[in-house]
Amino acid sequence: MVIPAFVQPSPAAGSPAPTTSADACVAPAGAVLQDQDSSDEQVPWERNGAGKVVITFETRDVPADWVAELQKGVAAWNRSPCLDTKLVETCLPSTNCVTVTVGEGAGSDGNFDAVESGGFTTAGHIDLLSSLTGGERTNVTIHEMGHAVGLAHRLTEGVLMNGDTYDDVFDPDEIDFQNLLVSYGGELQQPGKKKSWIVRLWNWVESRIG
Numbered sequence: 001m002v003i004p005a006f007v008q009p010s011p012a013a014g015s016p017a018p019t020t021s022a023d024a025c026v027a028p029a030g031a032v033l034q035d036q037d038s039s040d041e042q043v044p045w046e047r048n049g050a051g052k053v054v055i056t057f058e059t060r061d062v063p064a065d066w067v068a069e070l071q072k073g074v075a076a077w078n079r080s081p082c083l084d085t086k087l088v089e090t091c092l093p094s095t096n097c098v099t100v101t102v103g104e105g106a107g108s109d110g111n112f113d114a115v116e117s118g119g120f121t122t123a124g125h126i127d128l129l130s131s132l133t134g135g136e137r138t139n140v141t142i143h144e145m146g147h148a149v150g151l152a153h154r155l156t157e158g159v160l161m162n163g164d165t166y167d168d169v170f171d172p173d174e175i176d177f178q179n180l181l182v183s184y185g186g187e188l189q190q191p192g193k194k195k196s197w198i199v200r201l202w203n204w205v206e207s208r209i210g
């Protein structure tokens, strides 16, 4: 059976998509998560072997115009060599599944709730605020998908994974892609080597002092 490759939309002229310098999902030696907002936390999905981590977003309850926003998120996050995100009508059993609804946004512009087990995300749900329009829709959708692939909030203002909503920020940046390398291409994925809180605190202090 031949499965046609998904054709990704090319970036609009004049706004080239940021590139990621990594072509393999391998964390550089000693790399730690950067620019992390300590009031937020997100753990990665478990990666099995050297393949990409497949994360499916279930669209059965999502209106078509919002599915188009999710598709932009798939294109954005699949620029990471660690990820193979995709949209499905209904998740298959025993797959990494994130359900999506458009409604109250869980009291915010959007929200991602993770189900976690053993230090990994095992399932999740995105709730998007139906009254969002224009660029905010795109920003919030791709932001929540960023949480769903394992990214926490960033401290830097004006970037996609900052906790605020922006109507003109749609692209992950190099630090997001580096953080994905740390989450999926390093020791966080090695059983029995999960970092204790004291190690993570030290890494955070180290990242702050340069």
Ligand SMILES: [Zn+2]
Pocket: 143, 147, 153, 162, 163
């Ligand atoms: Zn957020």
